[in-house]
Amino acid sequence: MPDSRGLRSLPSVASLLASDAARALLRSHPRAVVVDALREVVGAARAAVGEERVPLSREAWIDRILSMLPGEIASRESLPMRRVINAAGIVVHTNLGRAPLPGEALAAVLDTARGYSNLEFDLAAGERSSRLSHVEGMLRALTGAECAHVVNNNAAAVLLCLAGHARGREVIVSRGELVEIGGSFRIPDIMAESGARLVEVGTTNRTRLSDYENAVTGQTALLLKVHPSNFSVHGFTGEVRTADLARLGERAGIPVMEDQGSGALIDLAPHGIPGAVSLRQVLSAGPGIVTASGDKLLGGPQAGIILGKEDLVAPLTKHPLSRALRVDKMCLAALSAVLRLHADERRARDRVPVLRMLLEPEERVRARARRLVRAIRASGSELSLAIERGGTSPGGGALPDIFLPTARVAVSHPRIPEAVLEERLRRGTPPVVARVGKGKVLLDLRTVRDDEVPELAAAVSAAGKNAGKID
Numbered sequence: 001m002p003d004s005r006g007l008r009s010l011p012s013v014a015s016l017l018a019s020d021a022a023r024a025l026l027r028s029h030p031r032a033v034v035v036d037a038l039r040e041v042v043g044a045a046r047a048a049v050g051e052e053r054v055p056l057s058r059e060a061w062i063d064r065i066l067s068m069l070p071g072e073i074a075s076r077e078s079l080p081m082r083r084v085i086n087a088a089g090i091v092v093h094t095n096l097g098r099a100p101l102p103g104e105a106l107a108a109v110l111d112t113a114r115g116y117s118n119l120e121f122d123l124a125a126g127e128r129s130s131r132l133s134h135v136e137g138m139l140r141a142l143t144g145a146e147c148a149h150v151v152n153n154n155a156a157a158v159l160l161c162l163a164g165h166a167r168g169r170e171v172i173v174s175r176g177e178l179v180e181i182g183g184s185f186r187i188p189d190i191m192a193e194s195g196a197r198l199v200e201v202g203t204t205n206r207t208r209l210s211d212y213e214n215a216v217t218g219q220t221a222l223l224l225k226v227h228p229s230n231f232s233v234h235g236f237t238g239e240v241r242t243a244d245l246a247r248l249g250e251r252a253g254i255p256v257m258e259d260q261g262s263g264a265l266i267d268l269a270p271h272g273i274p275g276a277v278s279l280r281q282v283l284s285a286g287p288g289i290v291t292a293s294g295d296k297l298l299g300g301p302q303a304g305i306i307l308g309k310e311d312l313v314a315p316l317t318k319h320p321l322s323r324a325l326r327v328d329k330m331c332l333a334a335l336s337a338v339l340r341l342h343a344d345e346r347r348a349r350d351r352v353p354v355l356r357m358l359l360e361p362e363e364r365v366r367a368r369a370r371r372l373v374r375a376i377r378a379s380g381s382e383l384s385l386a387i388e389r390g391g392t393s394p395g396g397g398a399l400p401d402i403f404l405p406t407a408r409v410a411v412s413h414p415r416i417p418e419a420v421l422e423e424r425l426r427r428g429t430p431p432v433v434a435r436v437g438k439g440k441v442l443l444d445l446r447t448v449r450d451d452e453v454p455e456l457a458a459a460v461s462a463a464g465k466n467a468g469k470i471d
C-alpha cells in the first residue's frame with residue numbers, strides 16, 4: 001500500500017502542465033496528447049510510490065515525471081507499425097514482415113504511388129490495359145512459364161487455382177503433404193473453402209505413384225503436390241517426383257498442380273543452399289500449374305504467383321475470385337522492380353536483401369559482429385560481449401533443414417537479467433528483436449544491415465545502463 005505521505009508529495013497533473021517543460025512540449029504537440037501522456041506518467045508514478053525505499057521529495061517526483069513525459073508523448077505520436085532491427089537471425093521472418101525490399105523496389109513504389117501511374121493504361125495505344133501486364137512478361141521470361149498471374153498471396157493463389165479448376169470435384173494429395181503453414185494456411189481447410197473435395201493418398205512418410213493412380217476417378221480434377229516447406233520427414237520416406245506425377249497426369253488427362261511456396265527464382269544449390277528448387281526447375285518437370293509466394297525467397301512484396309500452361313492459368317485471370325484477390329499498385333511496382341533485378345542473377349544476388357543475407361559469407365557476418373562489439377565497448381558499457389558461432393534459419397517456411405553458419409554477439413550484464421535486457425531492446429527506439437539463450441541475449445548479425453550497426457550498438461549500450469533500477 002502506498003503511504004499517504006508519499007502520495008501527497010506527488011504533483012498534480014494541473015501543476016505539471018504549468019511547468020516550463022510541459023509548456024515547451026505543448027508548443028510542438030497537440031494538447032490532448034500531452035495531457036493524456038502526463039496522466040499516464042503520473043499514474044505510473046503513483047503506482048511506484050510504495051516501491052521507493054527512500055521517499056522522494058516533491059521536486060524529485062516532478063523531475064522524474066517530466067523526464068518520462070517526452071518518451072510517452074513520442075510513443076503516442078509514432079505510427080503503430082514501425083521499423084525494427086531483426087537480430088533474431090531468421091531471414092524471412094513472417095512476424096517481422098518477411099522480405100525486406102531492395103531500394104529499387106522502394107523507389108518504384110514511391111515514384112508510381114505518390115501520384116498517378118499507368119497501372120491499367122497502355123501508354124502506346126492510349127487505351128485501357130491489364131494491371132498484370134507490368135509483371136506477366138517478366139515472370140514468363142524468368143521461369144519459362146507460358147502464362148503468369150499474380151494475386152494477393154500464395155494462400156490466395158492456391159485458393160483461386162482450386163476454386164477455378166476443382167470446385168465440386170476431387171483433388172488428390174499425398175498424406176505427407178497435407179501441411180499447415182503459419183497457423184492459418186492448412187491445405188485441407190483451403191481445399192474445403194474452394195469447394196474442392198480432398199482425396200488423401202499414401203501415408204505420412206511414403207506415397208507412391210500407384211497411390212495417386214489408384215485414386216483417379218471420373219471426378220478427379222487435379223493432382224496436387226505441396227512443398228512441405230516448414231518441416232521435413234526423415235528415415236523411411238518416399239514421395240513422388242513432380243516429373244513422374246506430371247507423366248501420370250498426362251496419361252490420365254488430369255492437370256498437375258504444385259504449390260512450390262518459396263518462389264525462388266534462382267537455384268541456390270551452387271551457392272551452398274540445397275533444397276530451394278527454383279520455379280524454372282519446378283516448371284521444367286512438367287506440372288500444369290505452379291504457385292508460390294512473392295515475399296519469401298523471391299525477395300519481393302507479399303504476393304501470390306501463379307505460373308503454368310496457358311489453358312490452365314489464363315482462365316483464372318477472368319475468375320470472379322481474381323478481382324477479390326487482386327494486388328494493388330504498390331505491390332505491382334515493387335514486384336516489377338524485384339523481377340527486373342532478377343533478369344541478371346548476379347545483380348539479384350547482390351541487390352535483393354533476402355538473397356544477399358542468405359548468401360553472405362560467414363566471414364563478412366563475423367566482421368560486422370566485430371564492428372558491433374567495438375562500437376558497444378567504445379560507449380564504455382559494462383556489458384560482457386562475446387562473439388560466437390551460430391546458425392541462421394532462412395525462415396518463412398522455406399528450407400527447414402538449413403542453418404547458415406553465422407556470427408552472433410552474446411550479451412550479458414553482471415546485474416541485469418537477460419530477460420530484462422531483451423525486453424529493453426524490444427521496447428527501445430528502434431526496437432531490436434533478439435533471442436535469449438544460455439543466460440544471454442543473442443544478436444545474430446546475418447539479418448542486420450551494415451548501416452544498422454551504429455544504431456544497434458547504441459540500443460544495446462542503452463539497454464545495459466541503470467543496473468540499479470530494473471524496471
Ligand SMILES: *Cc1c(COP(=O)(O)O)cnc(C)c1O
Pocket residue numbers: 153154155156181185226227228229259260261262292293294303304396397398
Ligand atoms: C508460404 C507458403 C504458403 C503460404 O504463402 P503466403 O504467401 O504466406 O500466403 C503456401 N504454400 C507453401 C508451400 C508455402 O511455403
